[in-house]
């Protein structure tokens with residue numbers, strides 16, 4: 001691989017035509033809601049730039065995020081992302097291992113100082129110095145700090161890296177936290193989801209590579225182009241919600257008729273992601289279309305918000321014992337105050353008699 | 355923990371606990387008080403306390419025929435019935451009650467609920483305007499009246515805003531709606547909203563009192 005070749009040169013060498021690149025940039029522009037004219041500018045910029053150095057760190061994760069990006073069974077547009085970037089370190093995908101792999105990371109950091117992008121999937125263990133997740137003798141915490149120090153930006157891929165995710169779920173035995181809890185001095189883009197949508201990962205990296213800047217983010221650090229609307233805003237079952245037609249169970253008449261899944265726990269109204277528009281597996285379907293409510297996996301602490309099957313308006317677990325205890329206490333205080341009033345009255349009568 | 359997590363979790367637990375504690379405190383302290391002895395002699399044709407109390411309660415459901423009290427009565431019915439329809443008829447509220455007590459029943463179509471909620475809010479505003487514009491009620495009104503009105507109207511307003519997605523993000527307005535209900539629950543036993551329980555006692559007691567003395571009401 002020629003180290004300093006441009007993306008255009010690499011694509012030409014691979015036999016990928018400019019037309020394919022234009023198709024890709026048009027696709028990126030459309031999923032990111034950019035102006036149609038942006039696709040040509042993107043294609044031009046991409047073909048002239050060097051491939052973006054990317055160091056991909058995997059921490060406390062299940063590899064689902066990488067799977068999401070690489071799962072394609074046939075070459076797809078998202079795969080092109082691997083031609084735009086120089087993936088200098090990725091534990092799951094790289095061929096080398098051991099000391100050679102670590103050297104590759106350090107070499108990439110040195111060569112692209114201040115210009116490389118760090119992608120993280122997985123949360124960072126912090127308890128007991130982070131010893132619960134280590135690699136090559138170093139804790140994830142150390143590797144993250146070391147690698148991010150000279151990075152251009154950090155992309156947290158998946159809910160674990162973005163918000164702590166499942167490792168962070170109660171009781172969080174490893175003290176797992178999000179990347180943004182550790183790294184405070186670099187731009188961080190969160191692409192949550194369990195896993196995130198491949199297009200959201202590819203689109204965001206593509207944007208960064210093309211424009212050299214961070215796309216517009218929401219208050220949780222997510223690109224607005226993918227996380228700007230709630231699932232509910234774009235859900236095709238929404239007309240049923242508006243008409244109050246709800247499935248009461250997963251196999252009742254309402255479920256068979258495709259009614260809204262709100263009553264069986266759908267968290268679509270409070271979940272921001274692009275599942276309802278981009279869908280999964282090349283646009284085939286998404287959970288709600290398959291008959292299951294949204295779990296809210298692209299939101300912080302989605303694992304600890306009560307049952308997935310508990311409707312959104314229901315409480316997340318009021319302790320009946322506490323409320324009953326309060327009721328008993330209220331009755332006791334009331335009875336005591338009435339008894340004191342009686343005593344006062346009796347005493348007043350006795351005093352009046354004497 | 356987000357605002358919505360707080361509202362749906364610990365916030366709701368605190369509000370329900372204070373509500374239960376307060377309501378039982380007030381009911382027990384009132385019902386176990388010593389009853390003052392009736393010193394008057396009962397009229398010969400006076401009905402039993404049960405009948406007189408029931409009559410008194412129902413008689414007070416309709417006012418003396420003056421136009422001002424007619425407005426107050428009809429408007430009062432509008433927002434009380436409206437509140438009942440919205441609270442117990444909206445599918446989302448039924449899910450909330452089901453979550454707490456396991457009880458459930460069919461909901462009313464949401465379009466109808468929306469219309470009722472708008473009418474209810476308008477009726478509550480009318481009640482407030484009447485209270486402020488009438489010199490007598492203005493003089494009689496204090497913090498308790500205005501705060502009780504506020505905690506009643508807020509859930510209706512925030513509920514309408516949430517349902518219509520008028521304020522983004524939705525989870526914030528949903529959280530504010532739930533928090534406004536929690537405020538109502540907390541204030542309920544200690545302010546004038548307690549009339550929801552006490553109205554049965556007070557009106558019946560007044561009925562018994564008057565009937566014993568032969569007062570025509």
Ligand code: SF4
Pocket residue numbers: 231232233235236237238239241259260261262266267268269288293294
């Ligand atoms: S299925 Fe979920 S996201 Fe779709 S309309 Fe119903 S509540 Fe909203």
